[in-house]
Amino acid sequence: MVFDFNYVRQTDPAVFDLAQKEARKQVEQIRLIPSENYASAAVLQALSTSFANKYSEGYANRRYYEGQEFVDQLELLAIERAKKLFGADHANVQPYSGSPANLAVYFALLKPGDRVMGLGLSGGGHLTHGARINFSSVYYESHPYSGGEDGWLDFERIREQALEVRPKLLIAGGTAYPRLWDFEAMGKIAHEVGAYFLADIAHINGLILGGVHPDPVPHAHAVSSTTHKMLRGPRGGLILCKDVPLHGVEGEDAQKRINRIPGRIDRAIIPGIQGGPHENQVAALAVALEEASRPEYTEYARQVVANAKALAEGLLERGFHLVTGGTDNHLILMDLRNKGIPGWRFAKVLYEAGIEANMNSVPNDPNPPLKPAGVRIGTPAVTTRGMKEPEMAHIARWFGDLADAMDGETVTRPDVVAKVRGEALELTGSGRFPVPGIEC
Numbered sequence: 001m002v003f004d005f006n007y008v009r010q011t012d013p014a015v016f017d018l019a020q021k022e023a024r025k026q027v028e029q030i031r032l033i034p035s036e037n038y039a040s041a042a043v044l045q046a047l048s049t050s051f052a053n054k055y056s057e058g059y060a061n062r063r064y065y066e067g068q069e070f071v072d073q074l075e076l077l078a079i080e081r082a083k084k085l086f087g088a089d090h091a092n093v094q095p096y097s098g099s100p101a102n103l104a105v106y107f108a109l110l111k112p113g114d115r116v117m118g119l120g121l122s123g124g125g126h127l128t129h130g131a132r133i134n135f136s137s138v139y140y141e142s143h144p145y146s147g148g149e150d151g152w153l154d155f156e157r158i159r160e161q162a163l164e165v166r167p168k169l170l171i172a173g174g175t176a177y178p179r180l181w182d183f184e185a186m187g188k189i190a191h192e193v194g195a196y197f198l199a200d201i202a203h204i205n206g207l208i209l210g211g212v213h214p215d216p217v218p219h220a221h222a223v224s225s226t227t228h229k230m231l232r233g234p235r236g237g238l239i240l241c242k243d244v245p246l247h248g249v250e251g252e253d254a255q256k257r258i259n260r261i262p263g264r265i266d267r268a269i270i271p272g273i274q275g276g277p278h279e280n281q282v283a284a285l286a287v288a289l290e291e292a293s294r295p296e297y298t299e300y301a302r303q304v305v306a307n308a309k310a311l312a313e314g315l316l317e318r319g320f321h322l323v324t325g326g327t328d329n330h331l332i333l334m335d336l337r338n339k340g341i342p343g344w345r346f347a348k349v350l351y352e353a354g355i356e357a358n359m360n361s362v363p364n365d366p367n368p369p370l371k372p373a374g375v376r377i378g379t380p381a382v383t384t385r386g387m388k389e390p391e392m393a394h395i396a397r398w399f400g401d402l403a404d405a406m407d408g409e410t411v412t413r414p415d416v417v418a419k420v421r422g423e424a425l426e427l428t429g430s431g432r433f434p435v436p437g438i439e440c
């Protein structure tokens, strides 16, 4: 273990015990949830620095509390690193997470009731992209777009819908889309209909940094992200944006900070929707950005995609149906209807066998969200552990064996589940694939 947590152990054995169990599980399991990863020991340590004790409402040199000399330097460092790494005009590193980052963009650029157009939930969009029960649909008028029957997005169809709807905000990005986003096309559509363009890169930030996914920064007014998924930072959020005036503002007014997108975004975060930033989270983000600027990270991103493609190939060989027929990024969306196995049930059996995945709706899923037909898997975490194509072949074989051991919801061959669990434990316990931050 990198940390022995001896103070936690002495003060609170109950929390210590749970933390130990969680750490052990994270080492033993094969983690295929595409939104999860392992933060480095340096990132985890930065989270427990004394920045956790500080209140810092405001921004550098504009705070409401005294004692900010080191917090200011820290936040400016994180901002500079984010701007440089992503090539953005402006960065806000204070969002508590990905959802507040998106809320802030809405708050900055729209008025309640304005029209928004994002990818629908069942097509792989996020709740904050206009889902019926989310603020993004309750306080704004949501007109979701979807992919075709095969799950692929058709950017010409999105354009036609946008020309009809005339949204104020067009959103690209999602949680379960296994292909590349054409951010240039989305930017052109937004421009044509007079909308702001938000690219939410929560899932694919690392792929963009690694040069294996198109970059939205040149095309989007704002780019939002989480910081914990592929980026391997702390749980948190990030907003990047262009330094341009708001739509319709011209002349001298266009030079005023509050009439420009960076000013609006900053004011939306605080005082708009948040209070004091979590500066320990900002410290950990600064560390993660430094790590992501290294050549090893580019190689990591390339391997994430190579692993996803290898895993998809192995699954196709075992007769699984994959939405869009495969993947170009870090994730795979499996539609298990052709196997006669409910997705939610397969996710549970995978877990019993030592493999963590998550149930997920598939395009045009006839089932309710808590009993979906699909399973979503991805390769960021196993790639962080150093797994490569040969291990992906093992995993694909295990998926096939487990599906063959089921009949509908029933496991007909529990011995197969036990066998896969044994083999998975052997792989994760072999010492060849350490978990950064837990066992290095």
Ligand SMILES: Cc1ncc(COP(=O)(O)O)c(C=O)c1O
Residues within 6 Å of the ligand: 035, 097, 098, 099, 100, 102, 126, 128, 173, 174, 175, 200, 201, 202, 203, 226, 236
């Ligand atoms: C595309 C996308 N945006 C936003 C979010 C929200 O992030 P958080 O869960 O940190 O609020 C997620 C999280 O899954 C996501 O996938």
